[in-house]
Amino acid sequence: xxxxxxxxxxxxxxxxxxxxxxxxxxxxxxxxxxxxxxxxxxxxxxxxxxxxxxxxxxxxxxxxxxxxxxxxxxxxxxxxxxxxxxxxxxxxxxxxxxxxxxxxxxxxxxxxxxxxxxxxxxxxxxxxxxxxxxxxxxxxxxxxxxxxxxxxxxxxxxxxxxxxxxxxxxxxxxxxxxxxxxxxxxxxxxxxxxxxxxxxxxxxxxxxxxxxxxxxxxxxxxxxxxxxxxxxxxxxxxxxxxxxxxxxxxxxxxxxxxxxxxxxxxxxxxxxxxxxxxxxxxxxxxxxxxxxxxxxxxxxxxxxxxxxxxxxxxxxxxxxxxxxxxxxxxxxxxxxxxxxxxxxxxxxxxxxxxxxxxxxxxxxxxxxxxxxxxxxxxxxxxxxxxxxxxxxxxxxxxxxxxxxxxxxxxxxxxxxxxxxxxxxxxxxxxxxxxxxxxxxxxxxxxxxxxxxxxxxxxxxxxxxxxxxxxxxxxxxxxxxxxxxxxxxxxxxxxxxxx
Numbered sequence: 001x002x003x004x005x006x007x008x009x010x011x012x013x014x015x016x017x018x019x020x021x022x023x024x025x026x027x028x029x030x031x032x033x034x035x036x037x038x039x040x041x042x043x044x045x046x047x048x049x050x051x052x053x054x055x056x057x058x059x060x061x062x063x064x065x066x067x068x069x070x071x072x073x074x075x076x077x078x079x080x081x082x083x084x085x086x087x088x089x090x091x092x093x094x095x096x097x098x099x100x101x102x103x104x105x106x107x108x109x110x111x112x113x114x115x116x117x118x119x120x121x122x123x124x125x126x127x128x129x130x131x132x133x134x135x136x137x138x139x140x141x142x143x144x145x146x147x148x149x150x151x152x153x154x155x156x157x158x159x160x161x162x163x164x165x166x167x168x169x170x171x172x173x174x175x176x177x178x179x180x181x182x183x184x185x186x187x188x189x190x191x192x193x194x195x196x197x198x199x200x201x202x203x204x205x206x207x208x209x210x211x212x213x214x215x216x217x218x219x220x221x222x223x224x225x226x227x228x229x230x231x232x233x234x235x236x237x238x239x240x241x242x243x244x245x246x247x248x249x250x251x252x253x254x255x256x257x258x259x260x261x262x263x264x265x266x267x268x269x270x271x272x273x274x275x276x277x278x279x280x281x282x283x284x285x286x287x288x289x290x291x292x293x294x295x296x297x298x299x300x301x302x303x304x305x306x307x308x309x310x311x312x313x314x315x316x317x318x319x320x321x322x323x324x325x326x327x328x329x330x331x332x333x334x335x336x337x338x339x340x341x342x343x344x345x346x347x348x349x350x351x352x353x354x355x356x357x358x359x360x361x362x363x364x365x366x367x368x369x370x371x372x373x374x375x376x377x378x379x380x381x382x383x384x385x386x387x388x389x390x391x392x393x394x395x396x397x398x399x400x401x402x403x404x405x406x407x408x409x410x411x412x413x414x415x416x417x418x419x420x421x422x423x424x425x426x427x428x429x430x431x432x433x434x435x436x437x438x439x440x441x442x443x444x445x446x447x448x449x450x451x452x453x454x455x456x457x458x459x460x461x462x463x464x465x466x467x468x469x470x471x472x473x474x475x476x477x478x479x480x481x482x483x484x485x486x487x488x489x490x491x492x493x494x495x496x497x498x
Contacts, residue, residue, distance in 0.1 A: 182288030
């Protein structure tokens with residue numbers, strides 16, 4: 001319990017007890033200390049310090065005033081900030097090296113007028129002291145920039161998981177990028193911006209020359225014009241091309257709900273991830289594409305693919321997933337196209353349904369597939385590294401239709417997935433082990449035509465110790481087999497001639 005005696009009384013009490021406290025034994029010191037704490041209300045450690053040294057730490061005690069060790073005053077700090085900004089915010093070591101010439105240059109041009117003492121201190125300040133004086137200024141400027149660019153935008157976009165959708169109405173899209181890098185993502189590449197409607201599975205895609213936020217906005221505007229129903233929301237991953245102020249302002253301008261998935265949780269974006277593989281990779285493949293020509297070829301491919309997929313490609317939709325022990329049981333709805341799902345949805349208005357029916361009546365699936373194959377042939381030629389490869393042949397629609405019953409015999413019919421034709425190898429990958437001794441083997445075969453390759457190898461090992469190993473038997477067996485075929489053919493031809 002703190003005592004209510006005055007500070008002056010406490011000071012007199014310290015002066016009276018400190019001499020007696022220093023001369024007392026350990027037990028007497030304990031008794032004096034206990035009584036002093038009870039009367040003064042001080043903490044025990046503070047009371048020991050007072051009785052030992054006699055220095056009071058009260059705020060009104062002038063003995064606590066310590067002389068400042070500060071060397072560089074505010075004038076030096078302000079001048080240093082100006083010089084740091086003029087040097088484009090370089091580090092202390094680089095700023096220390098340029099200070100003399102920078103000060104002279106700024107004074108010579110009238111940008112700075114330093115006091116002689118301030119200039120003297122600036123010239124003798126060390127690089128470590130420069131970093132220490134500029135640390136709070138530099139740290140504040142960098143933290144504001146990070147909050148403005150990253151934290152502020154990310155905090156304004158809510159997170160939505162897989163279980164948060166609850167069968168939404170048509171108009172809520174998931175968006176993602178598919179990179180066409182051929183296994184490498186360095187250099188200039190083409191990116192495909194993909195969007196899929198969670199309710200119906202309607203998928204749109206458009207190629208972009210770069211992964212840049214302004215291009216993303218332009219791509220989304222083009223996608224919104226192609227989608228037959230109004231867009232209500234978009235959901236993206238945590239890519240910086242999506243999580244930025246440009247796309248956030250775009251969503252607010254168009255009154256669109258903007259959400260994002262959790263990092264490293266691909267199941268939150270199961271719908272778009274499935275379409276990336278089932279449509280984009282299936283149609284385009286995994287080759288590397290870059291440049292304006294490849295981008296135009298992709299645009300031509302997507303022009304026919306979007307209609308073919310959304311109107312004539314049925315897909316399954318998961319209805320229910322239950323767990324039985326360690327196994328999952330999945331129940332799917334009957335397969336249907338995205339167009340059929342929109343026509344059956346009760347919240348899609350009649351005008352949109354009428355437009356869908358009218359466009360489906362005008363589309364020819366065979367013509368669309370023919371255009372897709374022609375565009376895939378163009379992409380395959382662009383991706384080929386063989387400069388001598390001829391341009392793809394342009395078959396007519398009638399020729400393409402006549403080939404359909406026999407295409408299954410050719411295997412893979414997508415030009416973007418066909419492997420490169422391998423040329424027959426006419427060279428050896430390693431040195432011939434029987435070079436120089438094969439004439440001896442032929443001589444032995446002439447003397448004993450029925451001799452086995454194993455016996456021939458034993459003869460070679462006996463004649464040339466250490467040169468031939470048992471692992472070279474298979475090569476010798478192939479050589480002997482070829483020799484016997486040649487000899488048999490000569491015997492047959494010889495009999496025929498007679």
